[in-house]
Amino acid sequence: MNAENPKPIIVLENLVKIYRQGKLEVPAVRGVNLEIKSGEFTAISGPSGSGKTTVLNIIGALDDPTDGKVFVEGIHLASLSRSALSKLRRDRIGFVFQAYNLIPVLTAFENAEIVLALQGVAVKDRRERVMGLLADVGLEGMEHRRPDQLSGGQQQRVAIARAIASNPAVVLADEPTANVDSSTAEKLLSIMEKLNRKQHVTFVFSTHDQKVMDRARRIIHLVDGKISNDEIRE
Amino acid sequence: MRSTGMATMAWRNLRRNRRRTALTVFGISFGVLLAVIFTGIGDSSYADMIDLAARMGTGHVTVQHGDYLDTPSVSKTVTGTSKISALAARDENVKSISTRITGQVLLATSAASYGAAMLAIDPQKENKDTFALFDSVDEGAMFESGADKGIILGAKLAQNLDTKMGRKVVYTLTDKSGEIVSGLARVKGILRTGSQSVDAGLCILPIDTVRKTLGFDTDEATQVAVFLYDQRNSEKVAQRLKKTIGENAQVLTWDKSNPALAGFIGMKVSGTVIFEILILILIAAGIFNTIFVSVMERMREFGIMSAIGFSPTKIFSLVMWESLWIGIIGLISAAAITAYPYYLMATKGIDVSKMTGGEQSLEVAGVAMSPVIYADIYPQSILVICLAVFGATLLSGLYPAWRAGKVVPVESIKLV
Ligand SMILES: Nc1ncnc2c1ncn2[C@@H]1O[C@H](COP(=O)(O)OP(=O)(O)OP(=O)(O)O)[C@@H](O)[C@H]1O
Ligand SMILES: [Mg+2]
Numbered sequence: 001m002n003a004e005n006p007k008p009i010i011v012l013e014n015l016v017k018i019y020r021q022g023k024l025e026v027p028a029v030r031g032v033n034l035e036i037k038s039g040e041f042t043a044i045s046g047p048s049g050s051g052k053t054t055v056l057n058i059i060g061a062l063d064d065p066t067d068g069k070v071f072v073e074g075i076h077l078a079s080l081s082r083s084a085l086s087k088l089r090r091d092r093i094g095f096v097f098q099a100y101n102l103i104p105v106l107t108a109f110e111n112a113e114i115v116l117a118l119q120g121v122a123v124k125d126r127r128e129r130v131m132g133l134l135a136d137v138g139l140e141g142m143e144h145r146r147p148d149q150l151s152g153g154q155q156q157r158v159a160i161a162r163a164i165a166s167n168p169a170v171v172l173a174d175e176p177t178a179n180v181d182s183s184t185a186e187k188l189l190s191i192m193e194k195l196n197r198k199q200h201v202t203f204v205f206s207t208h209d210q211k212v213m214d215r216a217r218r219i220i221h222l223v224d225g226k227i228s229n230d231e232i233r234e
Numbered sequence: 235m236r237s238t239g240m241a242t243m244a245w246r247n248l249r250r251n252r253r254r255t256a257l258t259v260f261g262i263s264f265g266v267l268l269a270v271i272f273t274g275i276g277d278s279s280y281a282d283m284i285d286l287a288a289r290m291g292t293g294h295v296t297v298q299h300g301d302y303l304d305t306p307s308v309s310k311t312v313t314g315t316s317k318i319s320a321l322a323a324r325d326e327n328v329k330s331i332s333t334r335i336t337g338q339v340l341l342a343t344s345a346a347s348y349g350a351a352m353l354a355i356d357p358q359k360e361n362k363d364t365f366a367l368f369d370s371v372d373e374g375a376m377f378e379s380g381a382d383k384g385i386i387l388g389a390k391l392a393q394n395l396d397t398k399m400g401r402k403v404v405y406t407l408t409d410k411s412g413e414i415v416s417g418l419a420r421v422k423g424i425l426r427t428g429s430q431s432v433d434a435g436l437c438i439l440p441i442d443t444v445r446k447t448l449g450f451d452t453d454e455a456t457q458v459a460v461f462l463y464d465q466r467n468s469e470k471v472a473q474r475l476k477k478t479i480g481e482n483a484q485v486l487t488w489d490k491s492n493p494a495l496a497g498f499i500g501m502k503v504s505g506t507v508i509f510e511i512l513i514l515i516l517i518a519a520g521i522f523n524t525i526f527v528s529v530m531e532r533m534r535e536f537g538i539m540s541a542i543g544f545s546p547t548k549i550f551s552l553v554m555w556e557s558l559w560i561g562i563i564g565l566i567s568a569a570a571i572t573a574y575p576y577y578l579m580a581t582k583g584i585d586v587s588k589m590t591g592g593e594q595s596l597e598v599a600g601v602a603m604s605p606v607i608y609a610d611i612y613p614q615s616i617l618v619i620c621l622a623v624f625g626a627t628l629l630s631g632l633y634p635a636w637r638a639g640k641v642v643p644v645e646s647i648k649l650v
Binding site (some may be wrong): 057062063090093100101102104105117163 | 249538544546642
């Protein structure tokens with residue numbers, strides 16, 4: 001852990017999520033308590049159906065818990081309106097999904113700057129920031145390509161650039177490497193690591209992949225909707 | 235937001251499925267084409283009918299005796315016609331004014347006698363814009379002056395009377411005191427129009443001669459017919475005239491003096507409106523289908539957008555922009571594909587006599603119509619069509635846009 005002992009940016013208290021399918025109740029998350037601090041590089045692992053996606057969605061204010069509390073930077077999400085949640089996602093959370101993250105009609109550059117544009121950041125500032133970020137993720141010279149002119153790995157890099165463009169509190173990535181080959185996965189991880197170290201971006205990502213897991217500094221292992229192991233490495 | 239504004243994104247989205255967009259745009263354009271041509275034909279033919287009706291007798295606005303409409307007779311006169319004419323002439327919408335005596339007349343020759351409609355005119359103050367048949371004198375010629383001693387007969391009427399050019403005809407009228415008066419005239423011309431009611435039932439006499447026969451003042455007649463540049467101003471002109479000439483005479487617009495024609499046009503106009511509404515519904519259904527399908531196909535994309543912070547309003551406005559663009563391109567392309575067909579319809583028209591086959595002239599409520607149909611749309615009608623199409627476009631985007639705005643990211647982003 002960091003020496004300064006920074007305050008947690010995410011706190012889950014007794015998180016429960018039960019999906020209802022007609023009369024059937026599917027418990028996806030069953031009492032998770034968790035704190036994530038600024039600067040972490042954390043993997044959520046676990047077998048298929050263990051609740052990784054559900055947890056990330058709830059942290060990211062995309063889904064509501066059935067029970068328990070979620071705090072993002074000290075704010076209790078249940079207290080926010082729909083539009084406040086939308087703003088929170090825009091300003092404080094970065095998302096990278098498994099695939100097809102990008103808006104197909106926008107170029108790499110436009111995709112990466114879209115959140116800043118939504119925030120109303122001036123064109124010039126946007127440009128500076130986004131060109132720098134695209135260089136950081138290794139996409140120099142590809143700014144004007146559309147998503148369909150980029151490989152899967154390159155698309156994920158744009159998604160990472162977009163996710164961090166507005167300096168969010170945390171980037172949530174649900175299986176960001178599941179759709180790319182292993183060497184591409186390695187490269188994506190390296191990029192994320194570099195951003196984490198140099199720009200102090202907090203990453204929480206889920207994965208199945210042992211190699212990806214090994215790059216994390218903290219691994220939260222989920223089984224049947226419960227944390228079975230929370231391992232801090234290094 | 236500049237490069238990545240909603241308008242730009244919407245525009246690019248339309249280019250993703252060009253064929254679908256093109257088909258929708260074509261649908262709009264074709265609908266507008268139909269609506270414009272159809273409305274143009276309506277506007278033009280109603281205006282033609284009204285103008286022709288005006289030129290066939292009553293003018294766009296008629297000043298006559300208060301009882302003339304119910305019981306037309308040469309004894310129901312208006313006096314001070316030159317003052318009325320002078321008052322009417324002050325209105326800038328008025329093109330010309332004619333004073334006439336109209337009524338029933340009995341015509342007799344040595345062979346036969348027939349009743350007919352009489353129109354007594356001042357040939358020096360009439361032309362074919364005030365009196366449609368002015369140039370239809372087929373044999374012989376129009377009178378030289380209002381004091382001429384001639385008579386002009388419909389061709390069939392002349393035949394019925396067994397008379398011809400240069401022969402004598404006695405015309406008999408009832409004067410204001412109920413006395414029978416008559417005059418003698420020589421056949422000066424024959425009218426041949428193809429319209430039954432004219433050819434078999436109309437005679438034209440010179441107004442001053444008729445005044446003398448009836449014992450009228452030089453300022454007395456049964457009708458002051460007022461002609462306008464544009465028939466749509468009839469009501470306005472009539473109202474103004476009513477105020478200035480007061481109670482002495484009745485002022486009627488063409489639709490009051492020709493209710494059969496007014497009814498016919500009213501019916502046709504409702505037909506056009508129904509047709510336009512149908513076109514509008516088809517256009518709206520086409521746009522709705524396009525936008526709705528494309529929205530449903532893109533729910534995942536909207537889910538991502540919502541996740542990264544697009545507000546429901548932003549997503550709604552993106553889809554509305556797509557509808558707006560479709561409407562704009564639709565109207566531009568409509569203008570492009572409508573221009574030439576409309577130009578042809580406006581300049582060359584369609585000769586329906588070839589379709590209906592034969593010589594028969596079209597007659598509507600006693601008004602003979604040209605067999606060539608033209609389109610001549612009022613600017614207001616174009617504006618109404620454009621606004622309606624535009625409105626339909628936006629309206630059909632509303633529901634899909636609302637659906638898109640309501641996207642639930644967790645449901646739509648799920649990967650299989
Ligand atoms: N919308 C839903 N309705 C019903 N059940 C659901 C729904 N979403 C997830 N579940 C169930 O909740 C449990 C947890 O699902 P979740 O997607 O969070 O797992 P996961 O760990 O992300 O799995 P994977 O590794 O396959 O992505 C599973 O049993 C799943 O079937
Ligand atoms: Mg998952």
